[in-house]
Amino acid sequence: VHKHRDGQWRLRIVLRPGLRLSWAFDLRKDAQEHEGTLRAIRQAKRHDLMDFIADNRDKLGVLHEKIREIGVARLRVADLLPPPEGITIGELADEFLSYIERTTAKSRYQSSFSPSTVSKYRRNLNRFLEWLPLKRATLAHEINESTLRAFHEYLVAQGSASRRISPIGADRAVTPIQTLFTWASDAGRRSKGAVDGLRPLRFTKSKNPYGDVKSLTTEELDAIRPHCSAEVWAIVTTTAELGLRISETLFLRVSDVDLEAGFVSVRPHQDRRLKSASSVRDLPVSKTLKPVLKAAVAAAGTREHLWSDEWRAKGPSESADAWRAGYHRLGTQWENACKKAGVKGTLHSLRHTFGARLADAGVPPRDIASMLGHSSVSTTERYWRTRFDRDRKLAVLRILEQSEGAPTVPPLRAKKGGRSTMPTQPEKRGAPRTAQRKAS
Structure with missing residues (x-):
């Protein structure tokens, strides 16, 4: 800051070689306060604010006021720009x-x-x-x-x-x-370009009250069975034995079931598309499921779908979202059956049950992903992680049960200087150091 002429003080700054800016002030106090602002920016190494001043030298007053309100560490360049055009x-x-x-x-x-x-x-x-x-x-x-x-x-x-x-x-x-x-906020998807100042909003989802992966045991399924009708239990058994999504189960067609080959094909339907390309798959039929599907095929007769229309359609037409009415009817019956049996679970728990059984049997995650129709193995690893943690805890329990008492801790050997170290193996005389390392 220096006196330029009577009644005028000038503040000069060299941002980089060849780039010098100056401002005029009527009072020396104002010039010194703005000089302190620039020194604070340089001391904090806020190069983004320096570049902003280089491009907008007339915004020094705005920058000075914002730093006094917010602080140089929390100030963003967006705070110095004029407010974007308001859009409701x-x-x-x-x-x-x-x-x-x-x-x-x-x-x-x-x-x-x-x-x-x-x-x-x-x-x-x-x-x-x-x-x-x-x-x-x-x-x-x-x-x-x-x-x-x-x-x-x-x-x-x-x-x-x-x-x-x-x-x-x-x-x-x-x-x-x-x-x-x-x-x-995506310029590539919005035809008019991204809205200035808008950003994606982050939101932490609620925790699932049933845990990360809720699977049902055989005892829980046996307790639910008496409270379900014959067709509802057939749908439940098919979902649990094949690991299907409930929408995939409700839209199974008679032509998708090949009992001679022992496979069920999951293919896209004109009224219900699959979740992803990996959802198209062929699943083997177990011995438990084979009589259930055989009875369902016989009951279907000349009907296209394996199950009755009440689980998919709402009225005479089958629109793309009409299956939700049947899904809610099925979900209500399932919820009532779970309450009567005293079991907590959803229809999607049947799919988790299939994945948990495969993980308990030691099936690798990649094979489980192929059976469940997951596009990424990372989605399947939660089944494997649950089983792996359980096995580790059981292994620790077996070790504790086999030991008679508390594990023996080797004594510490005193060392010069007051420190202690673990006892080392005695050196073998006449043997080279390489051989000693290999032996240890």
Whole structure:
């Protein structure tokens, strides 16, 4: 800082060789305060802020005030930029819903959105917009992770009295909002480009009350069986013996069952597509399942599907999402049977039961992934990890049972200086050091 002329003080800074900036101030005190700001930036090695000053020398006052409010360590360059053009969450949601309705729309998994997914997203987004204080007029930039958490808590609290929404169900209601913000911040997917200032929102999902992998034992299945009808138990047995997803089980066709070869084919259906390309697979039929499938094929007669239409359709037509009505009817019967038997589990627990049995039998994770139709082995490793941890604990228990008492700890040998070391093996005289290492 130096005096330029009467009544004017000048602040100069050399950012890099060949780049010198200067500012004029009426008061020496103001010039010295801004000089302290620049020295703090240089001392903190905030090169991003230095580059910002080089490109926007007229923003020195804004930078100075922001550092006084926030601090040089927490300040971001985005805080110095003018606020982005306001876009309401209602406008953004309408644009997003019109996008996912197109056949060319792709999710982050590079798959198109099914009609059932579109209707679910529309329903949950409208519920979220109605919950906001300003509803559709709320600015999208004002929504953050805290907003999602508050909405999640609202669903769980209100659902206990009206719709009985569990924490897991509230997670599914929050997912469309996360997808909306991920799409809005992706310049490649949004036709108008990414919205400035928007970023994907992170949300920690609730813990599964049944644990990471909930599998049912033989005793639990035997307790549930008396409370299920004949066809429901046939569906349950087929799901548990083949490790199918419940949607794959409900859409099995008679032509998919080949009892002579002993295999069941899982193929995409015109009304229900599979989850991924790895879901297409052929599964062997066990001795327990063979009579169940034989009776189901005989009961189907000339019908295309293996099970009756009540488990898939809602009314005369079978739309892409009509199978959910039958799925909910099946889930209600299964839930009532589990309550009467005193067992905790879901329909998806039957698929976990199949994976857990394979892991207990020592089947490698890659083979389990092929049977379950997982596209990644990392998804299957949770079955193997559960079994591996259990085996390690059993092995430790056997070691403790075989030992008569507490394990004997070798005594420590005193060393000069007060330290102690573990006793070493006596050196073999006449043997070279290499031979001693090999012997040890």
